Amino acid sequence: MTNFAIGLFREPHAALAAAGTLKRAGFATPELQSPVPIEGVEEVLGEKKSAIKHFTFFGGLIGGISGFSLAAGTAVLWAHPVGGRPIITIPPYLIITYELAILFGILFTLAGFFISARFPAIRERVYVPEAAVDRFAVTVACDDGETFKRAEVILRESGAEQVRAQTEEG
Amino acid sequence: MPAESNDLQYADIHRDVVRSIVETGRTYYITLATAAGITLVCFFFPWFYQLYYGIGAAGMNHPGVWGTYLASFIFWIGLSHSGTLLSCVLHLTNSPWRKAIYRSAEAMTLFSLMVAATMVMVHLGRPWFIHWTVPYPNQMELWPNFRSPLLFDVMAVTTYLTGSSLFIYMGTIPDFAAVRDRTTGWRNHMYSLLSLGWRGTDKEWHRLHWAYTFLAVLIIPLAVSVHSIVSWDFAMSIVPALHQTIFAPYFVVGAIYSGTAGIVTVMFVLRKSMNFGQYINASHFDNLGKLLLVLSLLWTYINVVELFTGWYSGTSTEYEALKYKLFGYYALMYWEMILFCAVLPLLCIFKRFRTSFLPMLILSIAINIGMYTERFLIIATSLSRQYLPDAWGLYVPSLVEISILIGSLALFVTMFLLFVKIFPSVSMYEVKETMDTPKAEPAAPPQGSPA
Amino acid sequence: MNFLERFAAGWRKNRKPGYYDEFDYHWSMTIDLDRCTGCEACVTACQAENNLPIVGEKAMAKGREVQWIRIERYWEGEYPDIKLRFIPMMCQQCDAAPCETVCPVSATYHNQDGLNTQIYNRCIGTRSCAVYCPYEVRYFNYNDHKWDSPLDQQLNPDVTVREKGVMEKCTFCIQRIRQAKDHAKDDGRRRVRDGEVQPACVQSCPTQALVFGDAKDPTSQVSKSMNDPRAYRVLDELNTAPSVVYLKKVEAKDNHAG
Numbered sequence: 001m002t003n004f005a006i007g008l009f010r011e012p013h014a015a016l017a018a019a020g021t022l023k024r025a026g027f028a029t030p031e032l033q034s035p036v037p038i039e040g041v042e043e044v045l046g047e048k049k050s051a052i053k054h055f056t057f058f059g060g061l062i063g064g065i066s067g068f069s070l071a072a073g074t075a076v077l078w079a080h081p082v083g084g085r086p087i088i089t090i091p092p093y094l095i096i097t098y099e100l101a102i103l104f105g106i107l108f109t110l111a112g113f114f115i116s117a118r119f120p121a122i123r124e125r126v127y128v129p130e131a132a133v134d135r136f137a138v139t140v141a142c143d144d145g146e147t148f149k150r151a152e153v154i155l156r157e158s159g160a161e162q163v164r165a166q167t168e169e170g
Numbered sequence: 171m172p173a174e175s176n177d178l179q180y181a182d183i184h185r186d187v188v189r190s191i192v193e194t195g196r197t198y199y200i201t202l203a204t205a206a207g208i209t210l211v212c213f214f215f216p217w218f219y220q221l222y223y224g225i226g227a228a229g230m231n232h233p234g235v236w237g238t239y240l241a242s243f244i245f246w247i248g249l250s251h252s253g254t255l256l257s258c259v260l261h262l263t264n265s266p267w268r269k270a271i272y273r274s275a276e277a278m279t280l281f282s283l284m285v286a287a288t289m290v291m292v293h294l295g296r297p298w299f300i301h302w303t304v305p306y307p308n309q310m311e312l313w314p315n316f317r318s319p320l321l322f323d324v325m326a327v328t329t330y331l332t333g334s335s336l337f338i339y340m341g342t343i344p345d346f347a348a349v350r351d352r353t354t355g356w357r358n359h360m361y362s363l364l365s366l367g368w369r370g371t372d373k374e375w376h377r378l379h380w381a382y383t384f385l386a387v388l389i390i391p392l393a394v395s396v397h398s399i400v401s402w403d404f405a406m407s408i409v410p411a412l413h414q415t416i417f418a419p420y421f422v423v424g425a426i427y428s429g430t431a432g433i434v435t436v437m438f439v440l441r442k443s444m445n446f447g448q449y450i451n452a453s454h455f456d457n458l459g460k461l462l463l464v465l466s467l468l469w470t471y472i473n474v475v476e477l478f479t480g481w482y483s484g485t486s487t488e489y490e491a492l493k494y495k496l497f498g499y500y501a502l503m504y505w506e507m508i509l510f511c512a513v514l515p516l517l518c519i520f521k522r523f524r525t526s527f528l529p530m531l532i533l534s535i536a537i538n539i540g541m542y543t544e545r546f547l548i549i550a551t552s553l554s555r556q557y558l559p560d561a562w563g564l565y566v567p568s569l570v571e572i573s574i575l576i577g578s579l580a581l582f583v584t585m586f587l588l589f590v591k592i593f594p595s596v597s598m599y600e601v602k603e604t605m606d607t608p609k610a611e612p613a614a615p616p617q618g619s620p621a
Numbered sequence: 622m623n624f625l626e627r628f629a630a631g632w633r634k635n636r637k638p639g640y641y642d643e644f645d646y647h648w649s650m651t652i653d654l655d656r657c658t659g660c661e662a663c664v665t666a667c668q669a670e671n672n673l674p675i676v677g678e679k680a681m682a683k684g685r686e687v688q689w690i691r692i693e694r695y696w697e698g699e700y701p702d703i704k705l706r707f708i709p710m711m712c713q714q715c716d717a718a719p720c721e722t723v724c725p726v727s728a729t730y731h732n733q734d735g736l737n738t739q740i741y742n743r744c745i746g747t748r749s750c751a752v753y754c755p756y757e758v759r760y761f762n763y764n765d766h767k768w769d770s771p772l773d774q775q776l777n778p779d780v781t782v783r784e785k786g787v788m789e790k791c792t793f794c795i796q797r798i799r800q801a802k803d804h805a806k807d808d809g810r811r812r813v814r815d816g817e818v819q820p821a822c823v824q825s826c827p828t829q830a831l832v833f834g835d836a837k838d839p840t841s842q843v844s845k846s847m848n849d850p851r852a853y854r855v856l857d858e859l860n861t862a863p864s865v866v867y868l869k870k871v872e873a874k875d876n877h878a879g
Contacts, residue, residue: 035180035348036603037375048376056384070305074313076631081640081731082724084717084862085317088635092317095399096325102392103329106385110336113381114366117374121367131370132348134180134602224785225746226763231684233757235748295746295761295786302726302745312743315727320749324725407753408719408859553752557856558710560693561757563684 007155008162015136018158020044030140033131052112059108067100126168205584213577234565239293241545246286252429253279255393258386269600276338281585319402411491411552427465428541434534452525459524466515510540647735649836651846654870656830659707663822670821674766687760689791712791713863720750746786794820815841
């Protein structure tokens with residue numbers, strides 16, 4: 001059970017400034033919830049590294065190898081001479097390689113996305129419904145009432161329209 | 171409802187799009203019933219008749235063994251090239267005008283591909299064995315022939331179908347979350363599942379952005395390869411009018427061309443039927459019109475190249491096929507194709523034409539009619555005039571084929587109608603990105619939750 | 622080391638064009654156009670031997686005939702100097718067949734006898750092989766066929782009846798070849814002798830315009846026929862390497878110079 005202080009803002013840069021202030025004041029890293037991606041988050045909250053590009057790369061590699069092995073391997077298993085061509089014909093098999101490389105790249109990228117963004121959400125996490133429409137929310141974990149009050153002060157100073165407390169189960 | 175588009179707030183878009191999903195009027199049900207009915211009567215019943223009787227129910231013969239089914243297959247795959255390809259390219263170039271239209275365009279791609287897959291099954295002589303084209307280990311120890319261009323087709327279309335559906339799904343996750351909050355009952359359950367617990371945190375947006383960009387980067391070469399591969403069904407033969415290296419660029423350009431015309435049609439219908447007039451406006455049509463003009467000129471150039479190289483080759487068979495195309499039995503169709511695809515789109519030079527909605531609709535429909543004719547002519551005229559003059563023949567489509575063609579269009583419309591009630595057909599978060607962020611009002615009461 | 626050698630040997634074998642080091646037999650045919658009268662006895666014999674469907678008048682009018690061997694007729698010249706040319710055209714059993722590569726389910730392939738075989742059970746009816754064949758000798762079953770009594774009693778039990786949706790073409794009467802090879806094997810494991818097996822068309826030609834045999838055997842009649850100076854292959858420039866050789870018809874006036 002974690003308690004959160006939520007601040008609702010109408011403008012994204014105000015929310016961003018609040019998050020920066022909170023971070024510098026020693027709070028746990030705040031999270032921003034918004035209906036659109038906010039620019040400049042990385043400068044304030046630190047750079048994000050995503051592992052997705054590794055997923056894509058390995059997906060493409062594995063796909064390419066599988067594609068060629070599938071085509072050439074099955075052709076050798078069932079040697080079926082056609083059209084005076086060799087059993088392992090390179091140009092057509094390169095096309096199969098290419099297609100499967102892209103397919104696996106796509107699938108692995110999706111898997112990477114789910115894994116790195118922690119989807120699907122199994123346990124309930126703090127959520128601000130207004131943030132899906134037209135408000136920008138800053139959520140920060142607060143242990144007790146005192147911390148909450150300090151957070152509330154910072155949020156109000158940054159221009160929060162509304163500050164409330166929310167609890168996350170689990 | 172605010173009238174001017176520059177007065178729109180985030181909440182207005184939100185409300186409008188959610189309303190388009192949740193509120194259903196009688197017109198919608200009537201249209202859906204009509205489309206589904208036409209699909210059943212014009213597509214499925216003739217197809218069942220053909221399954222019982224054999225391909226003889228269609229008009230194909232010897233040597234015209236391919237006909238409208240394959241032309242429809244290529245047409246629908248061509249139409250599918252618009253949405254996802256355009257969406258990906260414009261995403262990577264950060265174009266703003268894509269934001270309102272890309273969701274429906276991608277849906278168009280998805281459903282075109284599904285209809286194309288159905289057309290393959292209609293085309294086959296023994297479609298109950300279509301699973302033999304899939305490489306799976308079996309007790310017969312048989313594998314498909316990976317050297318065949320038709321098998322490249324299977325791989326490419328499957329990959330494209332998977333890629334497009336995952337792409338549109340991934341891009342819609344934030345919108346599913348937004349709609350989830352506004353719905354109750356079974357819709358709420360469905361959207362909760364579909365949105366996977368999206369909260370809109372900065373981390374999630376970051377991941378989504380990168381995953382989406384990588385998918386876009388992967389899908390662009392995929393889309394180019396899919397229609398090239400489809401063109402190689404023809405180009406890898408050694409029959410005179412089909413064995414041309416220009417086919418791969420020809421088909422890809424034709425696909426993007428007919429697909430863009432399809433987007434114009436769909437956008438017009440969405441504007442009218444879903445009241446999205448504020449989000450899809452004249453500037454979108456202006457840009458689409460410019461794209462159509464460029465593609466039309468490119469298409470005309472490629473046609474001229476095809477004619478020129480055919481004539482310049484000096485071989486009697488190639489020349490004969492060309493003469494037949496221009497002046498033979500199907501000559502009227504050929505010149506209609508030239509009129510609709512090469513001449514009429516030149517009207518897009520004028521901005522006044524590009525920004526008027528109804529003329530653009532008529533032009534887009536004409537372009538698609540012309541492009542269907544093109545695919546049909548490629549098949550019919552090439553097969554009619556091959557090397558041995560004794561084997562020349564004539565192919566005329568039968569009633570069953572024409573009915574299935576109309577039915578496939580109705581199938582597409584049915585699927586699209588179901589789509590607009592499940593997916594938010596305009597991307598809410600991207601349109602919000604194009605608008606100014608809501609400004610804080612000094613003393614006004616908070617806007618509160620919109621209706 | 623052993624594995625590498627085996628892998629290299631396997632790679633070389635699988636990269637060899639045509640795959641076979643040698644055909645067992647190389648069944649070929651020559652057609653002497655000087656002797657062909659266009660009587661179509663070969664067409665009738667083929668229909669009888671291979672259970673070809675009788676498609677009926679309406680289907681013929683639509684162009685849906687199934688004639689594994691057809692006589693192509695070309696008129697030359699103007700009246701009164703009209704000439705009529707006949708070319709019997711059947712599956713040329715090309716060694717570099719364009720139809721084989723395109724079948725997605727591998728229903729057609731080149732067997733060790735040099736024949737282009739069609740596996741009816743595997744065919745799913747994409748009809749792309751018919752598009753790719755430049756000789757247009759592949760025929761499709763547009764519907765199920767029936768033979769009115771008593772024609773159903775003359776069906777050949779050695780040959781299957783094809784259902785709708787399946788592609789078919791001339792097989793050089795592979796059932797007869799198979800029978801001859803079996804007979805030769807039983808008869809002391811020898812090779813099939815020249816003249817022991819003849820497809821139905823060759824057997825029925827009244828002028829013996831068609832000659833069939835094993836081109837690998839230099840003493841066979843067909844090998845000698847193929848070396849005739851009149852020999853040519855149809856659509857040779859397409860490099861399909863057909864196994865059917867035509868002997869050009871020589872006109873009387875061709876002998877005079879000028």
